[in-house]
Amino acid sequence: MGAKRCAVTLEDVARQAGVSLATASRAINGSARTVRPEIRERVERAARALNYAANAQAQAVARGRTNLVGLVVQDIEDPYFSSIAAGAMRAAEANGLMVSIAGTGRRPDKEVEYAAALRGLRAAAIVIAGSRTDDRDALDRLGAELDAFERSGGRVALIGQRRLPVDTVVVANRAGARDLGTRLVGLGYRSFGVLAGPRGLLTAADRLTGFAEGLAASDVVVPHEAIMYGEFDRDGGHDAMLELLARRGEVECVFAVNDVMAVGALAALRSRGLERTVAVAGFDDITTLRDVTPALTTVRLPLVEIGEAALEMVLREPADTPRRRLVRGEVVLRESTPGVRRG
């Protein structure tokens, strides 16, 4: 067993200050200014002398609420999520909240598990940022758990797509990809491939759909065989690119459904000496990836703001009907898609 905890308690402070427990509580952690200044001063001095730190757990039990908010992401190492986390943490700090972060490793069931844990912690709120799959079952379980969480007085916000009747920061993946497709056609590309990420991953699917729509507006289609599924990460993009080359030869332009994959694709092209021959576009505009060469055409998502927005949403009183906040991406054309001159 670990050493027994023997921290300074409020009772110690009260005794040292020569006041009652209640008064000490009011002086230090209470709200109403119902304590005489000189007494308050005395209590505060005692607390400082004893280096008192209020037991947040005990306060939580007594008050029935905490200042903890849980953030559930897929993988904190992924810059997409770490930017969102940074935004959420910044907003949390501004509001005196602590953030507990959990990573699911892209297993939908982990989301449910953490939500339950956060309910146990009596977290004030849960924010879930996940490119959830279309696994209907997992979604139902998550919905049930979040429901229980809300009924027990907690607040919930999702980041991604609107799949559940809770406050959601909706990312316009489809519209962004559509815009991108339109712009690429405008640059003269006609022959496309898509590195589509995993089947069943909603974010990926939305981006693929939108992209196809953007092309379709100009009667361009992505042949079925030029859509390569694979992992949602760098290696997934790399491998899918190689396979696409093997299968289709040199398409003019490749859309990878996120930047990390796009970078993998670029690496694959480079290994074949094709990085200036085949155009590549990504999605997200990941900060740390802005210096790759050729600079990546992409759809910029304000990830930090998205994290902040989710946290702010969750801080507000619940509305009777779930709020949606739409965040659009903005196409950023760079040298990875220089355009083609058609004769």
Added chain:
Amino acid sequence: MGAKRCAVTLEDVARQAGVSLATASRAINGSARTVRPEIRERVERAARALNYAANAQAQAVARGRTNLVGLVVQDIEDPYFSSIAAGAMRAAEANGLMVSIAGTGRRPDKEVEYAAALRGLRAAAIVIAGSRTDDRDALDRLGAELDAFERSGGRVALIGQRRLPVDTVVVANRAGARDLGTRLVGLGYRSFGVLAGPRGLLTAADRLTGFAEGLAASDVVVPHEAIMYGEFDRDGGHDAMLELLARRGEVECVFAVNDVMAVGALAALRSRGLERTVAVAGFDDITTLRDVTPALTTVRLPLVEIGEAALEMVLREPADTPRRRLVRGEVVLRESTPGVRRG
């Protein structure tokens, strides 16, 4: 005020199962198998039916300990820290712990503040990953706070350099940079510049010192005017590189004290058409940066393992004398330092 929390309590479960509170507690959250199977089954069924989630705060108060560990980093968006966080979170999950993450934004006082908050939360442990400054005062305050935390029964580990008498995962910045310097001299470089990061940032200073030592072994020195101080991030590297070019012209090889800065430096060189003329080396081997071109020579640090190691350290019983776990970096030569042929 927010809605009143009215979660299912253990008492509800006990009543529903027709047993006493104590029995219900033992059946669900207790350790010893001192409950008859059929009763346990009954209690568990009741809990499930009621969708009971134990109040972790109340458990914490009653037990006097929590399963929360606090992780304090500078900036979760920085891949250096997000990798460490990923490692710590992975190890935490494997041990049934929740992780609360706080970002200091590189303000040393925030470390103290969060440590105090975590003491209030009765966190089981605190892990601080910070390239702390040489600000003696801030360090003393942190030491005092961590001391109070430990005395109240918590465990502490640091990641970085050994500055305080607590368990530490020591990163061999100096030795790594020394090796790097040696290898670069071996490649034929003689004229160096260093993008040294902020003055007073220990990690940066250690890397600079080590690098200079590595060169000195071959009687190569970095001229004082070729050491450029600046921010520890991408823009810091970029700007410092431009300034170095302005001041010294084309040195043969530039050492940026971290990869992110090195990428900024590459961008600056590229803007001058010099990215294949001036060699660049970094430090860390950040995963998402492995595909920049030219591929970056660097010192690889096992960041995820470092995070795991810190968490494992903190899980063990405290030793009577602080533990140190040394992690060395490994030089990785890539095309950003092709070497020179001297005539």
Added chain:
DNA sequence: TTGAAAGCGCTAACAA
């Protein structure tokens, strides 16, 4: 304005 005391939900002696 202050103090006494009743909880908050749970655990862990101690009895039965």
Added chain:
DNA sequence: TTGTTAGCGCTTTCAA
């Protein structure tokens, strides 16, 4: 094996 009960540290009525 089960139940009773006294805490855990704090907040918050309710009186004084």
